[in-house]
Amino acid sequence: MSGTGAPQAQRDDPGPGTAVGSAASRVVMDADQIARACARIAHQILEANRGAEGLVLMGIPTRGVPLAHRLATVMNDLEGARVPVGALDVTMYRDDLRQHPTRAVGHTDLPAEVEGSTVVLVDDVLYSGRTVRAALDALGDLGRPHAVRLAVLVDRGHRELPIRADHVGSYVPTRTGEHVSVRLVELDGLDRVSIEPADDATRGEA
Amino acid sequence: MRHLLSAADLDRHQITEILDLAEEMSLVQGRPVKKLPALRGRTVVNLFFEDSTRTRSSFEIAGKWLSADVINISAKGSSVSKGESLRDTVLTVAAMGVDALVIRHPASGAPWQASRWIDAHVLNAGDGTHEHPTQALLDAFTIRRHFRQTVPDQQSFDGKTVVIVGDITHSRVARSNVLMLNTLGAQVILVAPPTLLPAGIDSWPVLVCTDLDQVLPHADIVMMLRVQRERMSGGYFPTAREYTIGYGLTRPRLEAMRPGAAICHPGPMNRGLEISADAADAANSLILDQVAAGVSVRMSVLYELLGGAE
Numbered sequence: 001m002s003g004t005g006a007p008q009a010q011r012d013d014p015g016p017g018t019a020v021g022s023a024a025s026r027v028v029m030d031a032d033q034i035a036r037a038c039a040r041i042a043h044q045i046l047e048a049n050r051g052a053e054g055l056v057l058m059g060i061p062t063r064g065v066p067l068a069h070r071l072a073t074v075m076n077d078l079e080g081a082r083v084p085v086g087a088l089d090v091t092m093y094r095d096d097l098r099q100h101p102t103r104a105v106g107h108t109d110l111p112a113e114v115e116g117s118t119v120v121l122v123d124d125v126l127y128s129g130r131t132v133r134a135a136l137d138a139l140g141d142l143g144r145p146h147a148v149r150l151a152v153l154v155d156r157g158h159r160e161l162p163i164r165a166d167h168v169g170s171y172v173p174t175r176t177g178e179h180v181s182v183r184l185v186e187l188d189g190l191d192r193v194s195i196e197p198a199d200d201a202t203r204g205e206a
Numbered sequence: 207m208r209h210l211l212s213a214a215d216l217d218r219h220q221i222t223e224i225l226d227l228a229e230e231m232s233l234v235q236g237r238p239v240k241k242l243p244a245l246r247g248r249t250v251v252n253l254f255f256e257d258s259t260r261t262r263s264s265f266e267i268a269g270k271w272l273s274a275d276v277i278n279i280s281a282k283g284s285s286v287s288k289g290e291s292l293r294d295t296v297l298t299v300a301a302m303g304v305d306a307l308v309i310r311h312p313a314s315g316a317p318w319q320a321s322r323w324i325d326a327h328v329l330n331a332g333d334g335t336h337e338h339p340t341q342a343l344l345d346a347f348t349i350r351r352h353f354r355q356t357v358p359d360q361q362s363f364d365g366k367t368v369v370i371v372g373d374i375t376h377s378r379v380a381r382s383n384v385l386m387l388n389t390l391g392a393q394v395i396l397v398a399p400p401t402l403l404p405a406g407i408d409s410w411p412v413l414v415c416t417d418l419d420q421v422l423p424h425a426d427i428v429m430m431l432r433v434q435r436e437r438m439s440g441g442y443f444p445t446a447r448e449y450t451i452g453y454g455l456t457r458p459r460l461e462a463m464r465p466g467a468a469i470c471h472p473g474p475m476n477r478g479l480e481i482s483a484d485a486a487d488a489a490n491s492l493i494l495d496q497v498a499a500g501v502s503v504r505m506s507v508l509y510e511l512l513g514g515a516e
Binding site for chain 1: 223227230233237238239241242243244272509510511513514515516
């Protein structure tokens with residue numbers, strides 16, 4: 001969800017990602033694939049943490065929040081433990097606030113004490129890494145976690161900061177101008193990840 | 207939104223946006239690090255030509271919690287006491303490269319005038335007997351929270367009755383509140399002795415009454431105004447005691463209020479004059495909530511004005 005600025009209308013260099021020549025929208029994950037990716041990520045988080053002890057899931061609005069709830073549901077089914085789920089809005093920590101009209105601020109909801117816990121940040125798309133940088137700063141103002149992990153549904157490449165995800169649903173090669181559209185049942189009525197071509201990428205998101 | 211000069215600058219949608227953001231901002235008060243980086247590198251000047259404790263300090267805290275640099279200039283101890291004009295003072299401060307000026311001035315319209323002279327954002331922190339828009343916002347915030355105790359998602363004030371009692375003529379709080387509460391859908395009833403009702407009040411979107419006891423049982427919110435002795439040259443009412451008998455929120459009147467109705471006062475209070483100690487400290491008094499809301503609401507307004515691209 002980090003805007004690296006305005007949509008770069010047409011840039012021909014494919015960047016470090018892989019060149020994929022297509023003018024139409026392409027579906028890269030359907031509902032089943034999203035469900036399997038969430039299940040796998042939930043397993044991986046529990047495995048890396050050796051159980052649910054001390055875990056706090058923090059979704060980054062907008063679509064990180066329902067994803068965090070899905071991961072928690074899988075974990076609760078597996079371990080029978082209630083993993084706390086919250087939301088971490090990063091708007092006021094962004095480094096591009098001055099480049100846009102005043103941005104609407106989302107909701108931050110702290111479900112449990114951050115101090116000493118293992119916080120898993122959850123977002124839909126990892127792109128430049130700037131959103132995650134902002135999230136780390138925002139989290140630091142809420143307390144000092146024992147560790148912070150990052151789980152994303154889609155890693156589309158083109159990092160601009162030294163940040164990587166610990167758990168990734170799917171690596172999706174993209175061009176810089178393209179838009180990765182993540183739709184989730186909770187907000188959009190269907191589960192689908194697709195790549196919109198550069199021309200339609202009016203939102204310049206992810 | 208470039209300036210905040212009048213409560214009439216805001217439509218219902220904008221008010222709701224500011225109040226929702228203020229709810230988020232209020233969470234900062236409970237955090238270990240009371241600081242958000244949103245206004246880093248911005249400079250806010252509080253330019254106060256009139257005394258103020260809560261408005262000035264809450265603007266200062268609001269700016270600081272958003273990481274802006276905040277400077278206070280008051281008329282006493284500045285070049286204003288050497289006879290500098292408002293225009294020169296405003297231009298001088300603006301020439302230092304500030305991003306926003308928060309102005310309180312005894313002359314109605316001074317912030318509006320200042321906004322014509324400079325490029326910086328101007329916020330009206332109370333101008334004469336004209337307006338005090340951030341007070342109206344924090345009152346709306348406090349009242350909305352009160353309503354939300356019974357209806358969790360209460361947005362508008364449709365169907366609610368707010369009774370504002372006291373010196374309407376000299377009150378900028380009343381003017382801003384009338385405008386904002388009306389925008390939010392509340393029915394406002396103004397209650398005052400005839401001498402303290404301004405000329406032209408028939409054109410306001412309110413009901414007017416001179417008998418407090420008649421309207422009190424209908425109020426969802428009773429907002430008591432301060433008797434502003436500094437703006438009165440006398441003759442508005444015979445004695446303080448008579449004012450209290452006619453228009454003070456005394457203990458018997460407290461008991462006559464509808465169950466669930468709440469009390470507001472913009473402060474500072476004249477205990478025993480317009481409001482009794484019983485009413486000020488009653489369980490349904492929102493007066494301290496209003497003070498707490500001041501910081502959150504002003505953070506929200508500063509972010510709305512300064513948070514984005516110029």
